[in-house]
Amino acid sequence: MGKGRLEAFSDAVIAIIITIMVLEIKVPHGHDLAVLRPLLPIFLSYVLSFVFLGIYWNNHHHLIQAIRHVNGRILWANLHLLFWLSLIPFVTGWMGENDFARLPVALYGTVLMLTGIAYWILTQTLVEHHGKDSALAIALGKDFKGKISIFIYALAIPLAFLNSLFACGLYILVAVMWLIPDRRIEKTFIQ
Template sequence: MLQRATPERLSTFSDGVFAVLITVLVLELRPPEQPTFEALLALWPTWLSYAVSYVFIAIVWVNHHHLIRYANEATPSLLWFNFAHLFSMSLLPLSTAWMAVSELAPQPVAFYAAVFFLVNATYVALIWELIDRTPHGDIPPKVRRIMRVRSLTTLCLFGAASVVALRYPLVGLGICICCLIVYLRPEPT
């Protein structure tokens, strides 16, 4: 018997996807071929890529949980926006691995930033579905405004990071990292 989708089931399913993404991400890590600390340090682009991606997944997961709590029901549009968000997240292990093996080359870093852009764009869609469609009395106007401004500002910055990374990959990656700091607290105040 097919059971009706609920916000709780949506959250549980999403948790499973996030867990798989972290697992796939860690499976890409390879030890150095030489048993020396120098060989381990030479893999710094891999470790940096992994660390940023791990933190990114954690931040997106925390913010996703925060946002889903506003769901009263799992509407078809919410389900599709959530699937789009999870799809965009599923590109992270690929972009992380490419960026790491390229040793932070411009095009892989630009693609990595573009994945951040896509994840944030689908997050904006979730905000639109869950926050903007919620009755105004349930969510204070200040919170709505901050969530909207924060998500649209970081969306623009992730887009800029994609372009900047084509010329200055570390600067593009730095822009992405700075944007993550804004989402460390999911509750805008």
């Protein structure tokens, strides 16, 4: 079957997730800058999550551009990814509302790690469907960046209980690693 519906549905879900996140930022009562101070952690957690969602949207787009067609397993693997992405507004809000407290930061990292695993599962399902010798498989290679990201999340989760800001720093490190779309796919497929 064609890939168009999968891509359109995924784009719509990610757009809704971003919309839900921004609607969770409540407008303060008052007209001076002091009323914005309590919103700073909420805004910072929103920015971090917005960047992550943008990274997933961008890389998902590149990934889907690199395939010809999908099957049922790919649809389920994609839904698995969208499930974990859909939890980002909850953990973002909890983390921001609680000033980056330890447990919310750890749960945020857990959702990021499970999202990363779901993305890896999607890529492996696509490679399996298109063949280990396909251009996609060659472009993805050993996926070191994907694996190291999951490792960093796994490291950051328990560290959140010792120092939540250090754990957030590790989350930011992963985001910085992925800010540029996956060049392996761009070099192979995007002209």
